[in-house]
Amino acid sequence: MNIQLEHTTDKKGAIFESTLRLVMKQGFHGSPMSQIAQEAGVATGTIYHYFSSKDELIVELFKHCKYKIGSAMFKVEEGQLPYPARFVAIWTNLVHFYIQHPEVLSFMEQFFSSPYVEAIHGHGCNVQMQNELSNFFQQGIEEHHIKPLDINILSAAFIGTVTATAKRHINGHYSFDESSMNEMVSIIWDGIKK
Numbered sequence: 001m002n003i004q005l006e007h008t009t010d011k012k013g014a015i016f017e018s019t020l021r022l023v024m025k026q027g028f029h030g031s032p033m034s035q036i037a038q039e040a041g042v043a044t045g046t047i048y049h050y051f052s053s054k055d056e057l058i059v060e061l062f063k064h065c066k067y068k069i070g071s072a073m074f075k076v077e078e079g080q081l082p083y084p085a086r087f088v089a090i091w092t093n094l095v096h097f098y099i100q101h102p103e104v105l106s107f108m109e110q111f112f113s114s115p116y117v118e119a120i121h122g123h124g125c126n127v128q129m130q131n132e133l134s135n136f137f138q139q140g141i142e143e144h145h146i147k148p149l150d151i152n153i154l155s156a157a158f159i160g161t162v163t164a165t166a167k168r169h170i171n172g173h174y175s176f177d178e179s180s181m182n183e184m185v186s187i188i189w190d191g192i193k194k
Helices: 004-025 034-038 042-052 054-073 081-098 102-112 115-119 128-142 151-170 177-192
Strands: none
Touching: 004 034, 004 042, 004 054, 004 102, 034 042, 034 054, 042 177, 054 081, 054 102, 054 115, 054 128, 081 102, 081 128, 081 151, 081 177, 102 115, 128 151, 151 177
């Protein structure tokens, strides 16, 4: 059974990876299921074994990406850092993740600008990263580390600067090293700290 489970995971992972690559190059509409299957090295029918439709594939891939992003941001070994240092670590971790996985960044941006976003709002789609980030900000407010701002404003400032930083680096407009990333996150921290 473990062999079957591993085989299933491999095929599903290959489908996710091929979808990410194609969506980055061609967008959602330009990435038909047949091409996703071909790119993944599986039969088109195999995709429909795992996902009933392209819409389901995209939503499941979104959940998968959110989980990967959350795991990259919130590292267990950093959990005991003082709040300001943990803020810097979480921000930097996400920038590094997006630089290493530009296809995920592209997918997430397209997802949030598409009708697919309706599938996750108001339908009980709980995603680790969003909850953890909101909880992290709430903790910062309650412990008086950061200003008592709306969580949506804090999230927008945090995610927006991460995305802009990663995109500038990926596109070759500016090569962010650790020092320049620390300067960037300091601007965000200085703006929200209490």
